Amino acid sequence: MEHVDRDQLAAVLRAARSRITPADVGLPAGPRRQVPGLRREEVAQLAGLGIDYVIRLEQGRGPRPSPQVLNALARALRLSDDDRSTLFRLAGSAPPQAATVPMRVHWATRRLLDRIGELPALVLSAKSDVLAWNALAAALFGDFSALPPARRNLIRQRFLGTGIGRVTVLPDPHADAAADCVGSLRTTQARYPDDPELARLVAELRAGSEPFDRLWRAGRSGRRRSAATTVVHPELGSLTLDCDVLLVPEADQSLLVYSAGPGTPEASALELLRVTGLRHLSVA
CATH class of the missing domain: 1.10.260.40 (lambda repressor-like DNA-binding domains)
Incomplete structure (x- = not known):
């Protein structure tokens, strides 16, 4: 500038x-x-x-x-x-950037997360780490707190196939979705060039996934977008859910909310999960 x-x-x-x-x-x-x-x-x-x-x-x-x-x-x-x-x-200067990706979830965002009780919801960092989740998300995906922090990253799961909790999240088959996924990480790196954890994640993905490395070398920026997401649950089977992305700009984070259209098998599965899944969590 x-x-x-x-x-x-x-x-x-x-x-x-x-x-x-x-x-x-x-x-x-x-x-x-x-x-x-x-x-x-x-x-x-x-x-x-x-x-x-x-x-x-x-x-x-x-x-x-x-x-x-x-x-x-x-x-x-x-x-x-x-x-x-x-x-x-x-003044013709680039605004100063934070040194590292914000990882602390504001209390107001946590309160909103708890209020979205009828739908699974997650809070993601700018580099797609799962930072917080509500009870229904735990019932759907499993207990994130039992996973090492690095395993809680959605982009890592997508390209390295580690799974999230008790379920597998299937990659969107469309090439544009994969490019947007990689592009969102490139956009984040441009905002936080000195974040060591972000650099480590990119290096791990480039070394372990040829598709990621190819898309990374293409140099395209992007952002996470609302889209359909398919998860394979051990009891409920394959569920294709709408995943809406709500931005929390002050923290450079996003809130992911999973839902299904009324009358669909997925809507029935989420209703069942609200009963059996939450009961299972309360007993565990």
Whole structure:
């Protein structure tokens, strides 16, 4: 990224400054305050910058700020992650990325997962690790907590055939689905190039699966999409379920919800699973 939109950058900085009160950042308000929010000299003080430099940026005539300056301004102005990304893009810089794939599931997502009680549901990381699941998902797939963490990865299961819990998840036969699967991992690697666990997963997949390696070398990016998924359950047999992907953008995670159309054998199987599977889990 090279282009600097100085006018919009100046507008964003001025607007952010007006939203912050001295009390928000531990500064005394003082008498005769004539502007809403912080003064320019207060922003400069908080960011460790010169007042003249801040003035030039707010007037749309300053030099291109470095990432270090942008981070200092974002901290001083208490910018959200989204606002910080906007600030970087307006300044012609790539927004900073987290060093590793987020693996912690927010409590609100866990609450939503528990509320989806009538359907199996999973929370996936950006690299397709199963991070959390509800009771019906455990009844369908088995106890994920009994598996080593590396075995809980859906892309690993797809290409290395390790299975998930007590069932086998069959790959979608369509070539585009496989390419999207690999492409989603490439997209994740571009966001988290320094994540060692992600690098280890890609290396393992490339070494162990020729189809994965071929698709990886094609260099195509992608994302996980909603699609039909076939699972082979030890008691219920083969079930083809709709798998809807709901995004949790703040955590860079996704919520997978499995369902079946009313009146289908799969819908009857899920209803049976709600009775016998959950009872089995409560006894185990």
